Structures are given as structure tokens and as C-alpha cells.
Amino acid sequence: MKDIEIAQKVTPAPITEIAAKAGLSADEIDQYGSAKAKVKLPLPRKSTKRKLILVTSINPTPAGEGKSTVTIGLGDALTKIGKSTMIALREPSLGPVMGMKGGATGGGYSQVIPMEDINLHFTGDMHALTAANNTLAALIDNHIQQGNELGIDQRRIQWKRTLDINDRALRRIVIGLGGPTSGVPREDGFDITVASELMAILCLSENISDLKTRINRIVIGYTHDRQPVTVADLKVGGAITLLLKDALRPNLVQTLAHTPAMVHGGPFANIAHGCNSVLATQAGLNLADYTVTEAGFGADLGGEKFMDINVPAVGQAPDAVVIVATIRALKMHGGVALADLGTENVAALQQGAANLGHHIHAMQQYGVPVVVAINEFTADTEQEIQAVKDYCANLGVEAVLADVWGQGGAGATDLAKVVVKLADQPSEFKPLYAASDSIEAKVNAVVTKIYGGANVEYSGKAKRQLRSFVKYGWDNLPVCMAKTQYSLSDNPKLLGAPTGFTIKVREFVPKLGAGFIVALTGNVLTMPGLPKHPAALDMDITADGKISGLF
Structure with a gap:
């Protein structure tokens, strides 16, 4: 059964019930339909234990790792063993949804719902960010058109327009064509919305005042004598902030097993900082005993950025780190072709496990305990699973098999018990570098x-x-x-x-x-392109509104 078919068979509990389960009253949320809500600010504080669990992974491959699926499954498993739990995830971007990667709501029996809404327009946060970003771009060009009092050098404007879809044709463009009434011609470009600075700001802001302060600090470009120009100089910080007043509030949804989940903010980890909003994580910490959050892509990207950028903003370091790996992906790192991953190959697996070992060592440098989650696939053999467990044991780290796709939380209770044990161990977080370093x-x-x-x-x-x-x-x-x-x-x-x-x-x-x-x-791009066969080609909707092809 496909992910969307599994999700469509589950009726979401009323969001008021999920809110109550999380310790939120009806007055502390605003409903967006029956299955979604936004949490009002300031956040309530009700938890006392406040354990934070970070889920990261090895370097991704086309074989799949299932980091979000494990994050959701682990959250459900913690709930299943009697722990008060909240999950915090990023919002999907339409770029990957319509492109190659697909959605970001998990898979199988470890999903957040309503998955169609979350993967598409959700509560409108992405659109608000896109509108705010492009409003600022329009105000910059209008300032230049209307006399350029600040002396902005149009050749050194760094603020780009955004669109939340992969569109390679917009990476570099020329605007202002059409004569004196159509603006000043200059070179410009688009970033994908999730790579924008406003997305990062939204995800790192503590409240409206902090949001406005951060927006005012944005450097939009430079003058002819190369002095930075900020949003504060343009005097439009208030206007941009008000466009984001609702987008700043975390979104409350649920898993298939009705565990509360905050899904908020969506910066990519390869071109941005790759973590859900600080407010979503803090909401979990304020309401539940255990908050499970994930960072985008591998531990070298999202994991490192969570530790070095997010931890100071959240105000708490993870109590344990879960590194997700699959037998398939490790074999691919060991040189096995995608078409041959279903065949047992312990030798290639052991070679590819070096990628996992590197990420284990990287995360251990922060002084936080680590466990490996082997995200189970049906083709995995006993010998291959044991090989990964032995490899990790030699590094002093436990590797736990988890069948979260097929069983949901029930397939990750062993992992949840290890996570609880590790989170109870004393640890001392050590940042990678000092702020005073160059x-x-x-x-x-x-x-x-x-x-x-x-x-x-x-x-x-x-x-x-x-x-x-x-x-x-x-x-x-x-x-x-x-x-x-x-x-x-x-x-x-x-x-x-x-x-x-x-x-x-x-x-x-x-x-x-x-x-x-x-x-x-390298050649990393801030506006991706669509693949030869984008996922959009396989999507459809029936006359009664039932969606297919979304994954």
C-alpha cells in the first residue's frame, strides 16, 4: 500500500483533542479546519523533564534513509512506552514535493497527517514567506526607481526574489526592461523560498519583536562606496514583519497514532540551516517530557547546523542523538549499484559503513550520547543487520533495528527504550567552535x-x-x-x-x-531544478477531491 493510501485510511482525531493531549487548551490554539491548528504566542510552559532528542542520518542516497519516518516512529514509540512526547518537524517545500524527493511527512505507518494538506499549502506559511520576501524585493526596486536616496548600487543588490518551486529558468534573470516607467534594468535571480533568509529568520525568532529586529538587520545590498544597506535603512521592517505575524506561530498536527506534532518552518539543510523553527522545538519542550526533532540531510549538514546554530537559539542541547541508516544506503556507499541493492553483500556493506562511522564520530564530538537506528527494509538479511550492529558495537555505540514503516511506533519500542536510557545519562554539550574564532x-x-x-x-x-x-x-x-x-x-x-x-x-x-x-x-545551487520525470507527472485528483500520486 502506498503512503498516501495508508494516510487516507486514518481519520484524524479532532485537533482540539490533540491539543488537549499536548496540554493546550482551546483558547491556546486557533483551528485551521478540524485537523490543523496554530499555537498562540507566547508559548505556555508546562513540562518539567524536558528531554530533547535529535534525529539525523548518514549522507542520503537514492536508496533512501527514511529519517522523517524514523523521527515520527520514534515519537509514537515513546508515547507507546508511556512517555509524554511531542514531535517537531519541518514543513515540506513544494519544490521537492513536485520534483524528485517527494513530501516530508514520513512514510508507511509512521506519518504525520493530514499528509495531503501538510505537503501542499498547509496553513499558508510558505506563501506568506514568499510574499514577504518579494514585497521586500519590490520595495528595494521601487526605492531605486524613486530617486535612490540611499545610493544603492544596483549591481550589488544581494536580496533575491523567491518561489517555492524548483525553477532553474529563474536562477539568473534581468528585470526592469520596458523603459523608464518599468524600473531600473538590472540582473536579478530567484532562490527557492526555503533557502531564503526570511525562512531562516522565521525559524530562529523567539517572538514578533525578535522577528522584526532580525528583519531590520537584513543586508539587502551595498551602496556605491560599498557600505551595507539594511532593511532598517529602507524603513520597511514593520511592513515585512506584519506579513509574517501568523506564519511565526507553530502548526499543530498529529501522527497516524495521534501523537501531537509541531510542523513549522522548512529551511533546506544543504543551502540553509535545515532545522524546524525554534518555536516548534520550544513548544515541544514546554509541553512534553520528550521532544523528538530532526535536522535535514546527514549529520554533516543538518546535524552540525542544529548543534552550532540552533542549540544557542533553542537554549538546550540534545540529550541524545539518533543517527538513521539503512542497509541499502550503506551498501550504496560501499559501491553497490542501485539496481543491485536487493542482493546480500556484506563486504560492500562493511565498506560503506565507514560513512556511518564518520557521522557517529562527528556527533560524539559535541559530547552528546549517540545511538544508531537501522531503518528496516524487507530485503535486509540477518547477516547484514548483524554486520551493522557489530560495526557500531566496535565503536562503542548501540545499533537498534526499527521497522517504523511497517509497524509504526510498535516497530521502534526497542529504539525508544535505548533513547530514554541515553537521554538520562549525564552529558556536557561542547560547541564545535567559539564565537570569537575567525x-x-x-x-x-x-x-x-x-x-x-x-x-x-x-x-x-x-x-x-x-x-x-x-x-x-x-x-x-x-x-x-x-x-x-x-x-x-x-x-x-x-x-x-x-x-x-x-x-x-x-x-x-x-x-x-x-x-x-x-x-x-562547490556547485551547490540556491534554486534547484526539476528532474526529467518530476513527481508532478504522477499526481492527480478525482472529481470528489481525492488526491493520488502524492508521496
Whole structure:
């Protein structure tokens, strides 16, 4: 049975019941229909134990890892063994939904529902972000058209327009054509909405006041004498903030097993910071004894960014880290072709397990206990499963088999018990670098300690930017690495656990509102393209409104 068919067979409990289960009264939510709600701000505080569990993974492959599925299954399993639990996830972007990856609501019997709504327009957060982003873009160009009092150099505007769909044709465009009444011609471009700074700001803001402060700090470009221009200089911070007043509030939904889930914010982890909103995570911590959250892509991207960017904003480090791996993906990291993954190959599995081992070591550097979740597939053999368990045992880490796709929470109770045990252990979180370190030192720390690389090479442009950041006083910010998700290196074809490689930083993008500096590496793109066979080709809707082909 397909994921959407499983989801459509379950009737969501009224969202008021889910809210009550989470400890929220009817007055503390605003309903969006019968199965969705937004939580009012400020967040209530009702939990006392407050355990935070981070789910991350190995480097993704076309074989699939199922990180969201494990996150949801683990949340249901914790509920099943009697723990008060909340799940916190990112909102899906229409880019992957209509493209290649599909939705982001889990799979099988570990899903959040209503999956069609969540994967499509949900509560309108993505549209609000897109509108706010493009309103700011329009105001910038209008300022230039109306006399350019700030002296903005249209060649150095860094604020791009956005669209929440993969559209390669919009990566680089020319606007303002059509004569004097149609604006000032200049080169522009689009990012996908989930890569925008406003998305990052929304996910890191504590309240409306913080949201407005961060928006005012956004650097939209530079003057002719290369001085930064901010939203505060344009005096439009209030207008942009009000467009996001409802989008800032976390969304409450449920799993198939009716475990409460906050689904809010959706930055990509390969080109942004890859974590759901701080408010969603804090809502879980304020309401439940255990909050299970995930970070996008592998531990080298979302996992590292959660630790170095999100932890200071959330105000709490994870009490345990779950690294998701599949036998299929590990064999692919060991050199097995996609078509041959159904055949037992312990030797290739052991070779590919080095990728898992690298991520275990990377997460352990933060001083937090780690467990490996083997997300079970039907073709996995006993010998292959045991090989992964033995490999992890040699590293001093337990690996637990979880059948969350086929059994939901019932298939992850063993994992849940290990997570509870680890979360109760004393640990001392250690950040990867100090805020006072130079940007070069921070990048080097991520590359050498998390990726396993040997060197960092900067383009001439990146070197010039580094000097200007020191002059502007921006060098105390954390770094957000934009890198391919498929490899520990910046070469997507270099699988497994490569060593001795050099990461090439081609450009930096200061995102002062978000509070970090983005380092663009390799050929990573901030506006993806659609594949040859986009998922949209397989989608349909019947006359009575039943959706098919969504996954």
C-alpha cells in the first residue's frame, strides 16, 4: 500500500483533542479546519523533564534513509512506552514535493497527517514567506526607481526574489526592461523560498519583536562606496514583519497514532540551516517530557547546523542523538549499484559503513550520547543487520533495528527504550567552535572535524569578503555551510568516507538577520531544478477531491 493510501485510511482525531493531549487548551490554539491548528504566542510552559532528542542520518542516497519516518516512529514509540512526547518537524517545500524527493511527512505507518494538506499549502506559511520576501524585493526596486536616496548600487543588490518551486529558468534573470516607467534594468535571480533568509529568520525568532529586529538587520545590498544597506535603512521592517505575524506561530498536527506534532518552518539543510523553527522545538519542550526533532540531510549538514546554530537559539542541547541508516544506503556507499541493492553483500556493506562511522564520530564530538537506528527494509538479511550492529558495537555505540514503516511506533519500542536510557545519562554539550574564532577558523573546524576534509580553498571573491566582514564586525557570527548533501566532500559523486579532500568556498553570503554567514561551496545551487520525470507527472485528483500520486 502506498503512503498516501495508508494516510487516507486514518481519520484524524479532532485537533482540539490533540491539543488537549499536548496540554493546550482551546483558547491556546486557533483551528485551521478540524485537523490543523496554530499555537498562540507566547508559548505556555508546562513540562518539567524536558528531554530533547535529535534525529539525523548518514549522507542520503537514492536508496533512501527514511529519517522523517524514523523521527515520527520514534515519537509514537515513546508515547507507546508511556512517555509524554511531542514531535517537531519541518514543513515540506513544494519544490521537492513536485520534483524528485517527494513530501516530508514520513512514510508507511509512521506519518504525520493530514499528509495531503501538510505537503501542499498547509496553513499558508510558505506563501506568506514568499510574499514577504518579494514585497521586500519590490520595495528595494521601487526605492531605486524613486530617486535612490540611499545610493544603492544596483549591481550589488544581494536580496533575491523567491518561489517555492524548483525553477532553474529563474536562477539568473534581468528585470526592469520596458523603459523608464518599468524600473531600473538590472540582473536579478530567484532562490527557492526555503533557502531564503526570511525562512531562516522565521525559524530562529523567539517572538514578533525578535522577528522584526532580525528583519531590520537584513543586508539587502551595498551602496556605491560599498557600505551595507539594511532593511532598517529602507524603513520597511514593520511592513515585512506584519506579513509574517501568523506564519511565526507553530502548526499543530498529529501522527497516524495521534501523537501531537509541531510542523513549522522548512529551511533546506544543504543551502540553509535545515532545522524546524525554534518555536516548534520550544513548544515541544514546554509541553512534553520528550521532544523528538530532526535536522535535514546527514549529520554533516543538518546535524552540525542544529548543534552550532540552533542549540544557542533553542537554549538546550540534545540529550541524545539518533543517527538513521539503512542497509541499502550503506551498501550504496560501499559501491553497490542501485539496481543491485536487493542482493546480500556484506563486504560492500562493511565498506560503506565507514560513512556511518564518520557521522557517529562527528556527533560524539559535541559530547552528546549517540545511538544508531537501522531503518528496516524487507530485503535486509540477518547477516547484514548483524554486520551493522557489530560495526557500531566496535565503536562503542548501540545499533537498534526499527521497522517504523511497517509497524509504526510498535516497530521502534526497542529504539525508544535505548533513547530514554541515553537521554538520562549525564552529558556536557561542547560547541564545535567559539564565537570569537575567525570565520576561517569556523569553516576549517566544520571541514576538518565534521566532514573529514584536509583543507579549505577560498576564491578571490571569498577572500575579499572575509576582509570586509572583519571591517563590518560580522566575523563573530557562526557559519552555515552550503554543500552537497550526497557526500562529506563538496563533490556529490565522492561517496563513503573520503579523506584528504579540499573544500572550495566560492562565495560568502552574510545573513545578519538570521545571524550567520553562509559559505557557498562547490556547485551547490540556491534554486534547484526539476528532474526529467518530476513527481508532478504522477499526481492527480478525482472529481470528489481525492488526491493520488502524492508521496
